[in-house]
Amino acid sequence: MSGNEKGRKRRFGSVRRLPSGRFQARYTGPDGLTRTAPRTFETQRSSAQWLVETEAEMLRGEWLDPDAGKVPLAEYADRWVRERTLKTRTREEYERHLRLHVRPYLGHVAVNEMTPAKIRTWRADRLNDGVGESTVAKTYRILHAIFTTAVDDDELIRRNPCRIRGAGQDKAEERPTATLDQVFAIAEKIQRRYRLLVLLATFAQLRFGELVALRRSSVDLAAMELRVRLAxxxxxxxxxxxxxxxxxxGKRPISLPQALRGDIELHLATFAQPGRHGRLFIGAQGGIPRRRNFNRVWKKALKEAGIPDDMGLHLHDLRHTGSTWSAQSGATLKELMARIGHSSTRAAMIYQHANRERDQAIAAALDVLIEAARGEIPA
Structure with a gap:
């Protein structure tokens, strides 16, 4: 039955009655291939209406190839990662999240069969299985980005199935803030080659990867400035x-407190590798410090400095500590964002680079805090 209910030949597509009594719609797509509707219909009228809607999608340029979206999510996600221009570490991170938290649970599902309900169930199951909220949020953001490509670039589906409000937001746990006395106590007790690392983590608010990437050439003693270019x-x-x-x-100059000049000069003379591009920090065996090895040195220093175990202080917490003190020293939000190398798409129109004079003023204010602390704890 290719005509309509009144017997006239149908202009677009065809409808036939199946032995079951239901109706099947067929049509020729823009690619010249004959396709069958993904479902059958109870009445001829409903099947004809589906053909009208499909033709309208084709005329508006909104038609999607139903076969293209049949690719399993695991296969599509792997291709998505390969085609992105990503840093090596970021690529590894994406692949790990997909391997551990997506492939075993959603990898077999076709892209065009993914629904908001499936995503909600997946997320709830991961959280109920004890996967950390931060890990689930990160994986959700990756999934959201993958399906955004499927919608906007590859036109495999019409809408992104990742629609859980707030699911991609990290809910960071409250981290401890050290006191000045605690920072200098740790700097005194840690291996001497890492004393400056502790001070720069605090007063330059650097991440571990940024610290161990520093070279002699990163330090401008005349200007008391640190130039961060690598991690x-x-x-x-x-x-x-x-x-x-x-x-x-993250590529930024950071003004340093003058009170650290002596610490920097001593470190350059004693521990840094020779040559302009020699590393500022090297391990006891001459290699680049590793987090795991450094953590053992860090924990020993905490114990000797009398830092309570239940405080749970990590090296990265010194970055937060220094940022807090910079704010208390008068730094504006924009200046803090520039100093710590923070950026996000949401903040791109709000946060601007701090000017050099204000950054130096922040460092000068930190000087006051350092000198006050050193009045009680020797450098």
Whole structure:
């Protein structure tokens, strides 16, 4: 039955009655291939209406190839990662999240069969299985990005099935803030080659990867300025790679408190590798410090400095500590964002680069805090 209910030949597509009594619609797509509707219909009228809607989609340029979206999510996600221009460490991170948290649960589902309900169930199951909220949020953001490509670029589906409000937001746990006395106590007790690392983590608010990537040439003693250009990342195979910081904002000059001049000069003379491009920090065996090895040194220093175990203080917490003190020293939000190298798409129109004079003023204010603390704790 290719005509309509009144017997006239149908202009677009055809409808036939199946032995079951239901109706099947067929049509020729823009690619010249004959396709069958993904479902059958109870009445001839409903099947004809579906053909009208399908023809309208083709005329508006909104028709989607129903076969293209049949690719399993695991296959599509792997291709998505391969085609992205990603830093090595970021690529490894994406692949790990997909391997551990997506492929075993959603990998077999076709892209065009993914629904908001499936995504909600997947997320709830991961959380109920004890996967950390931050990990689930990160994986959700990756999934959202993958399906955005499927909608906007590849036109495999009409809408992104990742629609859970707030699911991609990290809910960071409250981290401890050290006191000035605690910072200098740790700096005194840690291995001497890492004393300056503790101070720069605090007063320059650097990440571990940024710290171990510093070179002699990163330090301008005349201007008391640090130039951050690289970050060292540890790969899954154990190799260490110098790469760009987490964002363009991570490439930044940082004014240093004058009170650290003596510490920097002593470190350069004693521990830094020779040559302009020698590393500022090296391990006891001459290699690039690794997080795991450094953590053992860090924990020993915490114990000797009398830092309570239940405080749970990590090296990265010194970055937060220093940022807090910078704010208390008068830094504006824009200046803080520039100093710590933070950037995000949401903040791109709000946060601007701090000017050099104000950054130096922040460092000068930190000087006051350092000198006050050193009045009680020797450098």
């Amino acid at each position: 060292t990342a540890e790969m899954a195979d154990g190799s260490q790679v110098d790469d760009d910081p987490k964002s363009e904002a």
